[in-house]
Amino acid sequence: MVRLGIIGYGNLGRGVESAVKQNDDMELVAVFTRRDPSSLEIKTKGVKVDSVENVAAYQDKIDVMILCGGSATDLPKQTPEYAKLFNVVDSFDTHANIPTHFANVDKACKENGHVGLISCGWDPGMFSLMRLYGNAFLPDGEDYTFWGKGVSQGHSDAVRRIKGVKNAKQYTIPVEEALEAVRSGSNPKLTTRQKHTRECFVVLEEGADAKAIEKEICEMPNYFADYDTTVNFISEEEFNKNHSGIPHGGFVIRSGKTGWDLEDTHVVEYSIKLDSNPGFTSSIILSFARAVARLSKEGVVGAKTVFDIAPAYLINRSDEDIRAHLL
């Protein structure tokens, strides 16, 4: 059994909790929170809720700690800190800061004999693996990543921060013509605007100025200014009915050439369509937690990414079984 702990009980933490039920070789030992533990009720009967302050007492009881905090402020501190006490897995997704984060986690892991797998999920994660496989197999080529259709939490937050906005959700939508151009194998150059559109569903506070808010959204630098954005104002009722889920999806496409004169074109496409972004992410995290537990048992230490994990380590089946039935 792989004994797991969860730090942080938001969407991702709850997803991990549910995913444990689907994996016979996994056991949830405790959920840790920064709040008063008595204020938090979790779904799994008999599993302890404790304060993060008591986490050190669990060193012999937990094989892998799953860090479910946010990438902006939580994980840069938490992952190196808890890697001193436990093997850890996080879903750090600020791509530009991965090298620094990796170095910090690597140091903590090596000084304390742990394995720390960072940036796990679908992007970074499975999409990264698809980019790597694509670049390895088709060195003369281009890769393209499209996200959506799905909810961007960061963009939804940005809209919600606007004065007069009561609630909002933002969907990132890949442009079908761009996808088709890439699938043709023509390796097009695509601008930011050509690849994705953004669609917002906004509930206004009473008396708010819809026109001004629409302008403020569409002109918001970094978030919306480089995109074609549609803003829909809807009632709170409609919002709750149709926009309460967290669906997502995306595509990684590699197109490249082989042959003596590079005469043959190949297109490789990986796509996902998810009812629940945290549901799929946490399920991936559990597979990599299994790999971390196995590597740690083998005496491996240090920071790792999805690139470092042999696929056989991810699944709860024997090598003989997967060779006979999945190969």
Add this chain to the structure above:
Amino acid sequence: MVRLGIIGYGNLGRGVESAVKQNDDMELVAVFTRRDPSSLEIKTKGVKVDSVENVAAYQDKIDVMILCGGSATDLPKQTPEYAKLFNVVDSFDTHANIPTHFANVDKACKENGHVGLISCGWDPGMFSLMRLYGNAFLPDGEDYTFWGKGVSQGHSDAVRRIKGVKNAKQYTIPVEEALEAVRSGSNPKLTTRQKHTRECFVVLEEGADAKAIEKEICEMPNYFADYDTTVNFISEEEFNKNHSGIPHGGFVIRSGKTGWDLEDTHVVEYSIKLDSNPGFTSSIILSFARAVARLSKEGVVGAKTVFDIAPAYLINRSDEDIRAHLL
């Protein structure tokens, strides 16, 4: 540099030769043939063509030997035999016999200190990896593999063996309705006939009985009887013009559920569209040959499959580089 040898100079061997040109860290040392070496001209200037009988003399000159023979009779003998002398990679694709083949190669490798990676390519190979990732990430689900549209060499051969057939090519075609049903996430049960159709293009010998040949094809057990098959009789001219390539493709789709009450459905799809089946296969083989060379340098011995290879070993870029740019 990874120094490579090729045994067998058919479509796959020629594909490997071309792929070497696309990989700066690869060097082709020699091509080995069972024929008279002087009768074989290869494309790469300055590379030796030698008889397979002299292969032992290359033990210190070749890091990985790529075995490009067929799975029916060549590889079951060749891979264990040459694994005594070299690190090897093969594309053994008789799924049912993989456990036996693995055991034979593993024994030869372990007795002689080599790494032998078997069943490399796209199926078995990348499709196998996609089945494994799918099963690991979505344990409550189903996976589906579709092949095509593309040329099945085995089925084309079967048609060519019919008396009165001068030439023939058989395309395997996935049924669009079946693909759509799988993509919907409904996890349908599909029969062999519902998943693929088969289309044959046949050039007749003079005076052959088209009607009888069509019947013989469509009723051929194992090959065609369980499928809806279309037979087109065409001229040799049209055959050479439109059916001389070896395109292929396919889809691996995993659909499964997550959530406390399994309320969320996810669909993951990997698809390839290839101008040249051996072109893509040989390119994948080269990446895994790189991994084999690295593992051997680290002191690893034994038979391996694609499941055992950490993705970072496949690419000619540093770990720092791939973390910064592909993760």
